[in-house]
Amino acid sequence: MNQGARIALFAGLVLAVGVAVTAYAVGDFQRYQEVHASDPLAASTGVDEYRSADRIVFRHTGVDNSYGQVAMVSLADPGGARAFTDVACDRVDASATGASCLVTERGVVTKFRALDLGVDWTVDHTTPLAGIPSRTRLSGDGSLVASTSFVTGHSYMTAGFSTATEIREVGGRSYGDLERFQLVIDGREVSPADRNVWGVTFRDERGFFATVATGGSTHLVEGDLVERTLTSVAENAECPSLSPDGTRVAFKVDLDPGADTRWSAAVLDLESGRQTQLDTPGIDDQVEWLDAHTLLYGLAREAEPGVTDIWSVDVRSGAEPSLLVEQAWSPSVVREASP
Amino acid sequence: MYLSVRDGLQGRDDTRVQASTKRPRVPRVVIVLGFVSLLTDISSESVAAILPLYLVAVLGLSTIAYGLIDGLYQGVSALVRIGGGWAADRGGHPKWVAFVGYGLSVGARFGLLFVTGLGAISAVVSADRIGKGLRTAPRDAMISAATPPEHLGHAFGVHRALDTIGAAIGPLLAFAILWLIPDGYLTVMVVSLGFAVLGLALLGLLVPDETPRVGPAEVDPKVDPKVEPRPRFRWADVADPRLTRLLVVAGVLGLLTVGDGFIYLALTDRGQFAVQWFPLLYVGTNVAYLALAIPIGRLADRVGRARVLVLGHLALAAAYLCAAAPSAAAGATIAALALLGTFYAATDGVIAALASRLVAPEVRASGIASAQTVVAVARLLSSVGFGLLWFATGPRTAMLVVCGLLVSAVPVAFAALVHLDSPRQVTA
Numbered sequence: 051m052n053q054g055a056r057i058a059l060f061a062g063l064v065l066a067v068g069v070a071v072t073a074y075a076v077g078d079f080q081r082y083q084e085v086h087a088s089d090p091l092a093a094s095t096g097v098d099e100y101r102s103a104d105r106i107v108f109r110h111t112g113v114d115n116s117y118g119q120v121a122m123v124s125l126a127d128p129g130g131a132r133a134f135t136d137v138a139c140d141r142v143d144a145s146a147t148g149a150s151c152l153v154t155e156r157g158v159v160t161k162f163r164a165l166d167l168g169v170d171w172t173v174d175h176t177t178p179l180a181g182i183p184s185r186t187r188l189s190g191d192g193s194l195v196a197s198t199s200f201v202t203g204h205s206y207m208t209a210g211f212s213t214a215t216e217i218r219e220v221g222g223r224s225y226g227d228l229e230r231f232q233l234v235i236d237g238r239e240v241s242p243a244d245r246n247v248w249g250v251t252f253r254d255e256r257g258f259f260a261t262v263a264t265g266g267s268t269h270l271v272e273g274d275l276v277e278r279t280l281t282s283v284a285e286n287a288e289c290p291s292l293s294p295d296g297t298r299v300a301f302k303v304d305l306d307p308g309a310d311t312r313w314s315a316a317v318l319d320l321e322s323g324r325q326t327q328l329d330t331p332g333i334d335d336q337v338e339w340l341d342a343h344t345l346l347y348g349l350a351r352e353a354e355p356g357v358t359d360i361w362s363v364d365v366r367s368g369a370e371p372s373l374l375v376e377q378a379w380s381p382s383v384v385r386e387a388s389p
Numbered sequence: 390m391y392l393s394v395r396d397g398l399q400g401r402d403d404t405r406v407q408a409s410t411k412r413p414r415v416p417r418v419v420i421v422l423g424f425v426s427l428l429t430d431i432s433s434e435s436v437a438a439i440l441p442l443y444l445v446a447v448l449g450l451s452t453i454a455y456g457l458i459d460g461l462y463q464g465v466s467a468l469v470r471i472g473g474g475w476a477a478d479r480g481g482h483p484k485w486v487a488f489v490g491y492g493l494s495v496g497a498r499f500g501l502l503f504v505t506g507l508g509a510i511s512a513v514v515s516a517d518r519i520g521k522g523l524r525t526a527p528r529d530a531m532i533s534a535a536t537p538p539e540h541l542g543h544a545f546g547v548h549r550a551l552d553t554i555g556a557a558i559g560p561l562l563a564f565a566i567l568w569l570i571p572d573g574y575l576t577v578m579v580v581s582l583g584f585a586v587l588g589l590a591l592l593g594l595l596v597p598d599e600t601p602r603v604g605p606a607e608v609d610p611k612v613d614p615k616v617e618p619r620p621r622f623r624w625a626d627v628a629d630p631r632l633t634r635l636l637v638v639a640g641v642l643g644l645l646t647v648g649d650g651f652i653y654l655a656l657t658d659r660g661q662f663a664v665q666w667f668p669l670l671y672v673g674t675n676v677a678y679l680a681l682a683i684p685i686g687r688l689a690d691r692v693g694r695a696r697v698l699v700l701g702h703l704a705l706a707a708a709y710l711c712a713a714a715p716s717a718a719a720g721a722t723i724a725a726l727a728l729l730g731t732f733y734a735a736t737d738g739v740i741a742a743l744a745s746r747l748v749a750p751e752v753r754a755s756g757i758a759s760a761q762t763v764v765a766v767a768r769l770l771s772s773v774g775f776g777l778l779w780f781a782t783g784p785r786t787a788m789l790v791v792c793g794l795l796v797s798a799v800p801v802a803f804a805a806l807v808h809l810d811s812p813r814q815v816t817a
Binding site: 053056057059060063064067068070071074075078079082117140154156157158159160161162178179180181182184200201227229230241242243244245350355356 | 441442445446447448505561564565566567568569570571572573575576579580583586587590591594595654657658661664665667668669773776777779780781783
């Protein structure tokens with residue numbers, strides 16, 4: 051083959067690949083427009099409907115015109131009508147006084163933000179995030195907010211991965227990256243380089259629990275915002291969540307430490323140190339307490355990318371998980387009556 | 390005429406790159422290889438940019454699981470790189486070794502369309518990295534073989550600038566697609582496959598398969614290189630004392646080169662500007678790199694490549710200083726990115742240019758691969774060590790410490806390498 055023929059062949063290939071790829075992209079764009087034109091399957095209602103009701107607030111994940119928006123259902127009827135806000139979040143945690151929303155802002159330059167939302171779902175305060183939203187939690191009184199984002203490497207060849215977890219006063223000053231807190235594991239002060247902190251749950255205005263990973267294992271740590279310390283409480287525990295009465299912590303444990311990662315939920319009684327293992331296959335979420343005996347968690351559907359459901363499971367051993375809210379993710383329980 | 394007599398087109402003069410000398414300073418094959426890299430980098434960087442988001446947002450994987458994927462296979466890549474250099478030298482067909490490397494990446498892109506699980510994605514990503522490791526040294530050996538020695542820095546600068554343009558376009562293209570089609574991850578992967586196929590085809594169709602045993606300066610076009618008996622590959626030739634000296638110095642400087650990620654994180658520690666623009670910081674570095682790759686490459690040809698390589702580390706030291714500046718606002722962030730880009734422009738292509746001419750032509754790819762592997766391994770070790778320092782002393786002190794060490798090492802490195810700039814390279 052002479053040079054002219056080679057150039058002609060390459061030009062033909064450019065054309066063919068260009069046409070094929072463009073055709074695929076246009077088809078995908080049309081598919082997206084079509085499936086996202088439909089209304090949600092669930093009956094919908096106005097936000098005011100649930101203003102004073104006990105409710106579950108979550109991210110709606112039905113493939114429709116409300117995908118990704120924050121919605122809520124009544125605690126009394128989780129399968130009933132859902133009220134849609136006009137706020138879209140990747141992760142959301144709501145309280146009676148507002149909400150924390152972590153969001154990916156699409157664009158040629160994709161950015162990430164943490165929004166502090168007021169009672170009316172208006173944005174009161176915006177904080178830039180360095181990476182992909184992962185977890186967020188408000189303290190019980192709604193005055194503190196924790197966010198975990200997932201900072202990735204900047205080039206294909208770098209092994210860059212870390213979580214960035216920060217606690218802030220809502221609308222106010224930051225306590226900084228929790229990685230910089232003094233770390234005490236098994237009674238010894240340590241400062242490993244490979245530490246990662248994520249998944250905060252608040253005890254009160256000063257204390258909290260979180261996960262610290264280092265040297266291939268994970269630890270449940272108790273944090274102190276005044277002393278700026280993280281002290282290990284238990285091993286093999288990720289994404290803790292404190293029970294409403296403050297006596298137990300639920301988290302996920304790796305059932306098969308080593309090569310593979312297979313998580314299930316467990317509940318630790320802080321007083322007695324007794325741990326109850328639950329059977330929650332596929333769990334990979336920071337659980338939320340529905341009440342004193344029930345956990346909520348999101349689970350991705352296997353055959354439908356991007357679609358998730360909220361499941362509930364009784365923490366008394368032997369219980370099987372059951373589907374609670376379809377097409378939903380990142381649940382938080384808001385009770386108007388209780389503190 | 391500077392290439393093969395078998396290839397009709399290359400006999401014509403390329404007026405765009407026509408120099409005052411008889412041969413063009415940057416041969417056509419270097420520009421074609423630059424476009425091969427550009428297309429391939431659009432392909433790999435577009436997927437790399439969206440992969441974390443895809444794993445977390447769509448597959449619902451948590452952060453730590455992704456870390457496992459990403460942390461694997463670093464050492465494998467270094468070994469494969471040496472293997473790629475050796476195979477290119479041993480077999481005498483660097484083009485086809487590079488072709489296999491690019492082909493592996495095309496296969497990986499194709500696989501990405503069908504896999505969903507964590508393990509499968511991890512396997513595909515590692516195949517892609519092996520491909521990248523395999524092709525780098527043979528490709529650089531081809532650039533070196535095709536270019537007159539006095540213009541090597543310029544040629545590598547052109548190649549790296551084109552390569553970096555691809556690396557800058559890729560993520561922007563991917564995010565633009567996701568902007569239009571928010572769940573269009575598969576479209577990004579199809580587009581990525583398209584660019585990878587075109588890169589491979591460009592290499593296969595339009596890059597001649599030259600045996601890089603002799604540089605163009607030494608080519609006698611009347612003799613068909615095929616009939617010459619090929620000298621045997623000997624590892625002893627790779628261990629040329631001048632190359633060994635370069636490897637030791639590059640290794641020491643590499644140990645004081647902390648990853649970009651740390652500099653970006655240190656900047657975010659000092660102010661909101663860097664946090665807000667965090668996803669764009671590497672684009673800033675790339676823009677500086679691609680703007681400076683050619684001018685600094687030409688400078689290296691004029692004043693000496695070893696000099697530029699060593700002094701380029703002063704730009705890195707200055708970037709450390711910016712990251713440690715007490716009031717790092719917008720200005721310090723932008724200055725740090727510009728300095729990082731300068732550092733890459735003064736080192737990445739320049740070290741390949743330098744190493745390629747310190748060894749005999751028949752072990753050229755192995756020589757380049759050795760230098761690149763030493764630098765990569767040293768930087769990996771450096772990042773581990775620097776991580777410890779970071780947590781022990783805080784970002785600011787850690788940056789100042791490594792800055793001080795680097796500034797002290799530069800004069801020693803300069804003294805050790807300056808004689809590698811032969812008078813032939815420094816045109817009076």
